[in-house]
Amino acid sequence: MPGFLWDCWPSLEITAVLCAMGCIQSIGGKARVFREGITVIDVKASIDPIPTSIDESSSVVLRYRTPHFRASAQVVMPPIPKKETWIVGWIQACSHMEFYNQYGEQGMSSWELPDLQEGKIEAISDSDGVNYPWYGNTTETCTIVGPTKRDSRFVISMNDNFYPSVTWAVPVSESNVAKLTDIYRDQSFTTWLVATNTSTNDMIILQTLHWRMQLSIEVNPSRPLGQRARLREPVAQDQPKILSKNEPIPPSALVQPNANDAQVLMWRPTHGQPLVVIPPKRR
Secondary structure (H helix, E strand, O other): OOOOOOOOOOHHHHHHHHHHHHEEOOOOOOEOOOHHOOEEEEEEEEEEEOOOEEOOOOOOEHHHHHOOOEEEEEEOOOOOOOOOOOEEEEEEEEEEEEEEEOOOOOEEEEEEOOHHOOOOOOOEEEOOOOOOOOOOOOOOOOEEEOOOOOOOOEEEEEEOOOEEEEEOOOOOOOOOOOOOOOEEEEEEEEEEEEEEOOOOOEEEEEEEEEEEEEEEEEEOOOOOOOOEEEEEOOOOOOOOEOOOOOOOHHHOOOOOEEEEHHHHEEEEOOOOOOOOEEOOOOO
């Protein structure tokens, strides 16, 4: 049936959740009007002001959970006179990744994005792997099916964090003796608020965000389980930046593969040749 699909979160609820988090970057105030009369009333972005948590409950892997990056936007779509569909939502891409796990003098494992690392692409899609190019298709997007006779008002939101497992033992060894000594991670992302006409493929960038997650964990593998790992600086993350001037979306951020499918786990020994531990799912 033509009309607005109410699969979007009520704006009041999202605002309340984000306000409870603190440290919010916002460009509220004067609404901004874009092509086709699309209006962005407010954009908020934050990283939860809590440290990364470390879980040593497993004798096989160390787990850690970073704080969440969160973003929301209040958008107004004017009446759509034609039989066409618009999607407003979040698109995210990774523009930099360093992710090393050091195992003393034996070497390190490294999650890598080869095309990004080699400079073949500017950024890689961080889509959910199903709904390209969107980050997701629940709270992350809103679909408006025309024709409509009135304004469609909605809030779209997204969140992201890291919750990986890192083996205590060298990943290419048959030994289960803990050798992990350091974890280092530094990733940068660009997140765009975008409106797309699915009938014409017209894409309008409404807002651009930059954010970064940094992590450093020191590990003493000789200590008892539960007492091995210590979070190093930075304990608190830098807050996201809401850009005053929008940036274009690189073509590689709109298509397959996404970062999860393109990443490869390498073992890089101190002496000897690198070894592929987990190949990419897609290239």
